[in-house]
Each structure stands twice: as structure tokens, then as C-alpha cells.
Amino acid sequence: MNTPENSNTASPSARAGAAANGSIAGASTDWEAHWQTGDTPWEKGAPSPPLLDWLTKDQISGRVFVPGCGSGHDVRAIAAAGAEPLGIDLSPTAIGRAQDFPRAGAEHYRVANLFAMPPELVGAFDWVFEHTCFCAIDPSRRSDYAAAVSAALKPQGRLLAVFYLDPGGDREGPPFGVSREELDRLFGPHFETLDDYVPTVSYPGREGRELVRVLRRR
Numbered sequence: 001m002n003t004p005e006n007s008n009t010a011s012p013s014a015r016a017g018a019a020a021n022g023s024i025a026g027a028s029t030d031w032e033a034h035w036q037t038g039d040t041p042w043e044k045g046a047p048s049p050p051l052l053d054w055l056t057k058d059q060i061s062g063r064v065f066v067p068g069c070g071s072g073h074d075v076r077a078i079a080a081a082g083a084e085p086l087g088i089d090l091s092p093t094a095i096g097r098a099q100d101f102p103r104a105g106a107e108h109y110r111v112a113n114l115f116a117m118p119p120e121l122v123g124a125f126d127w128v129f130e131h132t133c134f135c136a137i138d139p140s141r142r143s144d145y146a147a148a149v150s151a152a153l154k155p156q157g158r159l160l161a162v163f164y165l166d167p168g169g170d171r172e173g174p175p176f177g178v179s180r181e182e183l184d185r186l187f188g189p190h191f192e193t194l195d196d197y198v199p200t201v202s203y204p205g206r207e208g209r210e211l212v213r214v215l216r217r218r
């Protein structure tokens with residue numbers, strides 16, 4: 001698949017490197033090539049720790065949209081908690097990997113582009129779970145991201161997001177960090193903020209660099 005947001009002429013390994021923050025140089029990224037060559041420094045083999053922490057205390061229920069789900073660790077954690085998640089990803093290889101895992105519950109996967117949402121997914125979800133999709137897209141598309149996840153939700157639907165405040169290192173992203181102020185500006189027109197905290201659990205190396213926000217669609 002070659003779309004404006006994932007095309008890139010350099011080889012993945014030439015661009016990816018092994019930066020401490022797992023960054024991948026280049027303004028746009030060929031995600032399918034990364035998955036095909038196993039050049040996936042973001043892949044931790046386990047769900048997001050802040051998501052697991054959330055699921056021990058709170059609920060995500062109903063239909064849940066997970067954009068940029070990769071190999072689906074977060075999708076399966078949400079399914080195991082009893083919800084019905086749909087993970088989408090641009091990369092057919094990523095979705096194939098996700099589908100190769102044993103089922104955890106009522107999860108589904110689909111190859112799709114967040115910026116060209118299939119019409120039947122618009123307004124279809126009770127929740128969106130964001131983790132390392134927002135930080136992966138080109139920052140020039142962040143307003144489009146906020147509009148797309150808002151459009152995926154039913155009225156009053158909620159967005160649980162683990163944002164990357166500061167990926168660290170000195171390389172250009174992805175991952176691209178974001179400030180609270182920018183999040184307010186991007187998501188404020190679509191959502192009200194219900195909660196905002198720096199998680200006490202993270203993957204090693206991401207401690208203090210992430211931000212959990214719980215937002216409700218206006």
C-alpha cells in the first residue's frame with residue numbers, strides 16, 4: 001500500500017536506525033515496508049502498561065476503535081476485558097500478524113487508513129483507544145487525526161489516549177512528541193477533557209514521557 005502518509009523512498013533500515021527512543025527518521029514513513037522487514041522498534045510484544053493499569057480500575061465497554069493497532073497487543077487486552085475492539089492499520093503485514101495471535105475475545109482487525117475512514121465506521125464506536133498512532137503520523141496531519149477519531153465516535157463517546165509527551169533523543173520523529181497545550185488546541189474543538197495524568201507505569205524507557213488523557217466527544 002502506498003499512500004501519501006506512508007510513502008518514502010529510503011529503505012526502512014536506512015531510515016530507522018536504532019535510536020534510544022526508537023525513532024524513525026523521515027517526515028513520512030512507509031509503514032508496510034517497516035513491517036515487512038521487521039524494522040519495528042516500537043513493537044514491545046505486550047500491551048501498553050498505562051492501558052493495562054486503566055483496565056484494572058476502569059472499564060472500556062462496547063465497540064472500541066484502535067487506530068494504527070500494529071500487531072494488536074492493545075486490541076487483545078481490550079477484548080480480554082470484555083469489549084469489542086476493531087484494530088485498523090495501514091499495513092496488511094501488521095494486520096496479518098495481529099490475526100495470527102490466538103483470539104482473546106471479540107476483537108476484529110481491518111486494513112484501513114484513518115484518514116480515509118470506511119463510511120460504516122463513522123459514528124460507530126463507544127470508545128477510541130489511542131497509543132502510538134498519533135505520535136507516528138506526520139504532525140501536519142494532527143488536526144485531521146483529531147477530526148477522524150471524533151467522527152469515529154458516537155455522540156458522548158470517549159477517547160482514552162496514551163500520548164507521547166517527549167520521545168527523548170535528538171532525532172527527528174516519528175515518534176513525534178506533543179505538549180499539553182497542543183493537545184488542548186487540537187482536541188478542544190471536538191472533546192471535553194475528563195482526566196489528564198502522567199501514568200505511573202510505562203514500558204522501560206518511557207517513564208515520565210507519556211500522558212494519559214480521557215476525553216468525551218462534544
Ligand SMILES: C[S@@+](CC[C@H](N)C(=O)[O-])C[C@H]1O[C@@H](n2cnc3c(N)ncnc32)[C@H](O)[C@@H]1O
Pocket residue numbers: 005031032042043044067068069070071088089090091094112113114115131132133136137
Ligand atoms: C509506531 S506504530 C505503533 C503500532 C502499535 N500501536 C503499537 O504500539 O505497537 C504506528 C502504526 O500506525 C500505523 N499507521 C500509520 N498511519 C496510519 C493511518 N493513517 N491509518 C492507519 N494506520 C496507520 C502504522 O502502519 C503502524 O503500524
